[in-house]
Amino acid sequence: MEYLRVLLPRVTRMQAAIVVAATVPVVLAGGGVLAALLFLMAAGGTVTPAPTQPIAFDHSVHAGQAGIACEFCHRGVDTQAAATIPSVEQCMFCHAAVAADKPQIQLLQAHWETNTPINWTRVHRVPDHVRFVHAPHVQAGLECSTCHGDIASMTEVRQVRSLAMGDCQDCHRESAAPLDCATCHK
Amino acid sequence: MSNAAHESAARAAAVGALGQTIPTDAEVPPSDGTRWGMVIDLDRCTGCQACVVACQAENNIALNEEQRVLERRAKTWIRIERYWEGEFPNAKARFIPVLCQHCGNAPCETVCPVWATYHNPEGLNVQVYNRCIGTRFCANGCPYSVRYFNFWNPEWPESLNNQLNPDVTVRSKGIIEKCTFCVQRINRAQVDAKTDGREVADGEVQPACVQSCPTTALTFGDFNDEGSTVSRLAESERRYTLLENFGTDPGVVYLKKVDPHAEAPEGGHGHAPAEDRA
Incomplete structure (x- = not known):
């Protein structure tokens, strides 16, 4: 074993x-x-295959090679519950000019021109009875990679931790974070 | 078996079953000493039911159709109990909003075989929905009848799907639910306060019922904070708690109705002083 x-x-x-x-x-x-x-x-979802996304967005290019900080695009991460997925408009801040001739970017531009959102496939989801708020975790100094893995080297994002209750609790116990049920269960 | 012995036995069992330990009280980080509670001034309550509606909307409580009410299976985390005093034509309506009393010594907590309900360090009687197995022991143990069992999966008309509160679980069939003092609002206020690097201010947390009360009959706050509005109100001589003789140590304090037409009790005055609010 x-x-x-x-x-x-x-x-x-x-x-x-x-x-x-x-x-x-x-x-x-x-x-x-x-x-x-x-x-x-x-294995309880520990090895989750990466879902196929409508646009082949490559984190290893953005967070890896270009070295863009996570919170530059995921702007809610240090102030609110959801880290938030950037809007098409936000992508277009750069991609109106950057790599505008590449086929995947043209898919993005099509969304921009037709004023339609991109239906990304969600990768990380905790159950409905769980209240997870990004802000306190980021403020406590946790790196994004602690839970999400080395995103900067991922071509396709996949879930690397189980994010089951025991997984959260292990970390909460080690870092003397609250263990009260009502902290996370809603 | 004493409480402590019961707890340690339960912990030992949990260790055996899961192969991991449950933290003892000493390991749990100390709370900041908050005890959330509510003061309900019955002299201000007009029985308008705004709190009931607000609670229903805030907490994703299923619709109470006529048949459900007739079967006595309607769910209202807060309900207005109405009493009549006196005989017609001098009958007077009396209203008492009754919600989970978040008892410091709760009869519901000790009977739960799976620890789905427990008392948290901030004085909340918490119900962990996904742990509940629906024995209904707690509902039977509650002297205030404020625990509600889900006999059905909740349903809403299609048009109401988007009004569900994302901060509150939609409870499924077979589990108990009850007033949480809008724990989602408490949590949000605490996160906001932490973000700003300050303490949660008095009056910052308002459960839906408190927020909606047009006569401010309901007040919410921290009983352990001597300067809080609830602490000040609870010092009133009109103070009482529901079923006090049961020794449940409720976290909800009621202020007695002032009746201007009541005959003065011997040696006293019939009018309660209006000293409570500034």
């Missing part, structure tokens, strides 16, 4: 046991694809 813990440091012992128990017979039966699926399910 140790190999699982190396692959996925956040997999609990119980999850690992389930994975092993579920995968071994399936693998023996030759169902490699099924085993992979079971593996993903049992």
